[in-house]
Amino acid sequence: MTTQPVHFYQIGSFAVGNRLVDDADRTVQSNANRTNSIDSGHRACQGCGEALGARYALDAAMRATGGKIVAVNATGCLEVFSTPYPETSWRIPWLHSLFGNAPAVATGVAAALRVKGKTDVRVVGQAGDGGTVDIGFGCLSGMFERNDDVLFICYDNEGYMNTGVQRSAATPPAARTATTEAVGPEPGNSFGQGKDVPRIAMAHDIPYVATATVADLHDLERKVERAMSMRGARYLHVFVPCPLGWGSASNETIHLARLAKETGLFPVFEAEHGVVTNVSTIRHQVPVEEYLKLQRRYAHLFGKNPRPDIIERLQLIADQNIARYGLVVDDDDSKEVTA
Amino acid sequence: MLRQIEGSRAVAETVALCRPEVVCAYPISPQTHIIEAVGVMVKAGELAPCEFINVESEFAAMSVAIGASAAGARAYTATASQGLLYMMEAVYNAAGLGLPIVMTLANRAIGAPINIWNDHSDAMAVRDAGWIQLFAETNQEAADLHVQAFRLAEELSVPVMVCMDGFILTHAVEGVDILDQSVVDAFLPPYEPRQVLDVSDPVSIGAMVGPEAFEEVRYLAHLRQLDALVRIPVIAAEFAQATGRESGGLVRSYRTEDADVIIVALGSVLGTIKDAVDIRREAGERVGVVGITTFRPFPSEAVRTALAGANRIVVIEKAFSVGVGGVLSTDVAISMHGEQFELRSVVAGLGGRNITRRSLEELIARAVSGDLEALTFLDLDHGAVNRERERMASARRSGPSAENLLRDRDRGPVAATWVKEES
Numbered sequence A: 001m002t003t004q005p006v007h008f009y010q011i012g013s014f015a016v017g018n019r020l021v022d023d024a025d026r027t028v029q030s031n032a033n034r035t036n037s038i039d040s041g042h043r044a045c046q047g048c049g050e051a052l053g054a055r056y057a058l059d060a061a062m063r064a065t066g067g068k069i070v071a072v073n074a075t076g077c078l079e080v081f082s083t084p085y086p087e088t089s090w091r092i093p094w095l096h097s098l099f100g101n102a103p104a105v106a107t108g109v110a111a112a113l114r115v116k117g118k119t120d121v122r123v124v125g126q127a128g129d130g131g132t133v134d135i136g137f138g139c140l141s142g143m144f145e146r147n148d149d150v151l152f153i154c155y156d157n158e159g160y161m162n163t164g165v166q167r168s169a170a171t172p173p174a175a176r177t178a179t180t181e182a183v184g185p186e187p188g189n190s191f192g193q194g195k196d197v198p199r200i201a202m203a204h205d206i207p208y209v210a211t212a213t214v215a216d217l218h219d220l221e222r223k224v225e226r227a228m229s230m231r232g233a234r235y236l237h238v239f240v241p242c243p244l245g246w247g248s249a250s251n252e253t254i255h256l257a258r259l260a261k262e263t264g265l266f267p268v269f270e271a272e273h274g275v276v277t278n279v280s281t282i283r284h285q286v287p288v289e290e291y292l293k294l295q296r297r298y299a300h301l302f303g304k305n306p307r308p309d310i311i312e313r314l315q316l317i318a319d320q321n322i323a324r325y326g327l328v329v330d331d332d333d334s335k336e337v338t339a
Numbered sequence B: 001m002l003r004q005i006e007g008s009r010a011v012a013e014t015v016a017l018c019r020p021e022v023v024c025a026y027p028i029s030p031q032t033h034i035i036e037a038v039g040v041m042v043k044a045g046e047l048a049p050c051e052f053i054n055v056e057s058e059f060a061a062m063s064v065a066i067g068a069s070a071a072g073a074r075a076y077t078a079t080a081s082q083g084l085l086y087m088m089e090a091v092y093n094a095a096g097l098g099l100p101i102v103m104t105l106a107n108r109a110i111g112a113p114i115n116i117w118n119d120h121s122d123a124m125a126v127r128d129a130g131w132i133q134l135f136a137e138t139n140q141e142a143a144d145l146h147v148q149a150f151r152l153a154e155e156l157s158v159p160v161m162v163c164m165d166g167f168i169l170t171h172a173v174e175g176v177d178i179l180d181q182s183v184v185d186a187f188l189p190p191y192e193p194r195q196v197l198d199v200s201d202p203v204s205i206g207a208m209v210g211p212e213a214f215e216e217v218r219y220l221a222h223l224r225q226l227d228a229l230v231r232i233p234v235i236a237a238e239f240a241q242a243t244g245r246e247s248g249g250l251v252r253s254y255r256t257e258d259a260d261v262i263i264v265a266l267g268s269v270l271g272t273i274k275d276a277v278d279i280r281r282e283a284g285e286r287v288g289v290v291g292i293t294t295f296r297p298f299p300s301e302a303v304r305t306a307l308a309g310a311n312r313i314v315v316i317e318k319a320f321s322v323g324v325g326g327v328l329s330t331d332v333a334i335s336m337h338g339e340q341f342e343l344r345s346v347v348a349g350l351g352g353r354n355i356t357r358r359s360l361e362e363l364i365a366r367a368v369s370g371d372l373e374a375l376t377f378l379d380l381d382h383g384a385v386n387r388e389r390e391r392m393a394s395a396r397r398s399g400p401s402a403e404n405l406l407r408d409r410d411r412g413p414v415a416a417t418w419v420k421e422e423s
Helices: A049-065 A077-082 A102-115 A129-134 A137-146 A197-203 A217-228 A250-263 A288-292 A296-301 A308-325 A332-336 B007-017 B032-043 B058-070 B081-086 B088-097 B121-125 B139-156 B181-187 B214-243 B269-282 B300-307 B328-335 B357-369 B382-394 B401-411
Strands: A069-073 A094-096 A122-128 A150-156 A208-213 A234-239 A269-272 A275-279 B002-006 B022-025 B051-054 B075-079 B102-107 B132-135 B160-165 B173-177 B251-254 B261-265 B287-292 B294-296 B312-317 B342-347 B375-377
Touching: A049 A069, A049 A077, A049 A122, A049 A150, A049 A217, A049 A234, A049 A250, A069 A077, A069 A102, A077 A122, A102 A122, A102 A137, A102 A150, A102 B022, A102 B051, A102 B058, A122 A129, A129 A137, A129 A150, A137 A150, A137 A197, A137 B058, A150 A217, A197 A208, A197 A234, A197 A269, A208 A217, A208 A250, A217 A234, A234 A250, A250 A288, A288 A308, B002 B007, B007 B032, B007 B102, B007 B139, B007 B160, B007 B173, B007 B181, B022 B032, B022 B058, B032 B051, B032 B075, B058 B075, B058 B081, B058 B088, B075 B081, B081 B088, B081 B121, B088 B214, B102 B121, B102 B139, B132 B139, B139 B160, B139 B173, B139 B181, B139 B214, B181 B214, B214 B294, B251 B269, B251 B300, B261 B269, B261 B300, B261 B328, B261 B357, B269 B287, B269 B357, B287 B300, B287 B357, B300 B328, B312 B328, B312 B357, B328 B342, B382 B401
Parallel strands: A069 A094, A069 A122, A122 A150, A150 A234, A208 A234, B022 B051, B022 B075, B075 B102, B102 B160, B132 B160, B261 B287, B261 B312, B312 B342, B342 B375
Antiparallel strands: A208 A269, A269 A275, B002 B173, B132 B294, B251 B287
């Protein structure tokens, strides 16, 4: 029989827990009066980062608005696992229309609420990375450009997981998917130019753009609250590991999300009106191998025929992110900067 | 008040009288004048409260309308042709969700070859989407149908598409009586949604449905369409009572009492057909017309009654199913199941080609004498078609047909092989 050692986290450790913090600093989820925007019993996989991220994000939005949000969902895992007929996990008004139109549908809901004078009710649009950076991108950009009063959240698991793990424009280079198999001289996804939607969102000069991961849920909640304190188009890009699509252990979801940030592969920052205002610096920088080797989608980079050349190129991406956002600060005080 | 007014303007002003709360705008000819005029009214504050949203595509236009309707607002948009096809996925979705959106379709051909002029290919492409489709014969009817459309859509929770011929109606200036606001308000009560995104009573709209219930959901949509067949004549009668005008309804007959040959058609061409029928009547031919106002749901019983007694039925269509033939013809044939009659399909007016009274007179004469083939393309230039067929047969790289036909018209027949432009 396997046993699990008990950890007692405290402030100052690398994983901030709730046990010893003031009530005001505790997460929404630790509050007994929190809402259950997405009820338990849904069909998400074990260790699903998206289910976790969506629960924290929506409950935080509920707290920020006094329980007055409407959610618009794109087609995808979140939609499918939350509403298998005849059940629904949603305890909030929820609308699913199509794969590629969630930002526009959210615009329509916001317009209706405005015309009805219900300006206290707020709209949250949500989609996976496919519904955001690929098929929904036109509608997303239109919503940004009009500055419609919508918080749009992308739960980025770096591929089309609902359809069986295919490549999206958010799939990182070298990652194996069902449409970028680990075969040939350049196994996995190609090294393209990338499609950095948080930066594209910033280029629209919308009031608020932020990234977050499910490794720092308190940070995610804070960013949702910040977003809900503003009007206009707001964008939150949440990094959500997918055990099924990535070939990772389901108990590694939080760990992988943290490593994505700590390697520099996923920069965590906030921007207002097109200008970066806050960066979550790397606390313990780790090489990208530490992150890659935990995922079978990168297995072809290790093992019998290792590809240090490809790993090096991935490290270069992390290094570029670190340089672009100033993610590594030499000063010892940097450990206090994240909040 | 009766005014000399462009069809698009008449529709825009009538839509405004219906107090839409969210209007989504994306330009496409020949619909654009409608949405421009509504936009001016909203911006000037004449139509309020109303959110006028300039979207980035037709797909977004219908999607915004979906969100607005689901959140309880009366939503309207307009499109045509390629725009309708670009929003196709959302068109089906609006119907599937049972959202009473009203949309004007300024009927236009679908490319390629690109063509901005009128035919009914766009409306036919979405005939199975679950929308009610009403066809206007005149600009007066186009305006009136919008008032009835909102009423019908909201009663039944079904989206309604008002089809009006692009340019022929949208850009034609003629006398149209624009209703008083009080008349419209009395006829069209505020929108009371059957389902709505409400924080005090949360529901999930658009949930996933598997084989356990999908067929039932679709069948319920079918039943609502059948309900429309009952409600449309009632609403048209109420409208007539309120306004003194006959607009809408299922089908309309003209001089069919003793008709041996009856012509069936949709939209504005009915006027020209009636003129041709009047002339052939003077020549002693027993010919009449049945106009289909409600194309979806298809009013089979009404069509059957209207066509009873005719030995020959000629369906004139501004669209066709490539490789098959008439679309409306198929619906008419099914409606007439068990009857003894001869059905003739005539495809006419594609891509805006004029359907002239003279051509129609000749057509009627051929129908009366029994010389009409089962499928006829009116005023088709067989010579041009044959020349292109010969080119295609004689050379593999015969080039793009559309351009070859244009060259033929400009310069006379060109060589079979690709002719490079001389600079």
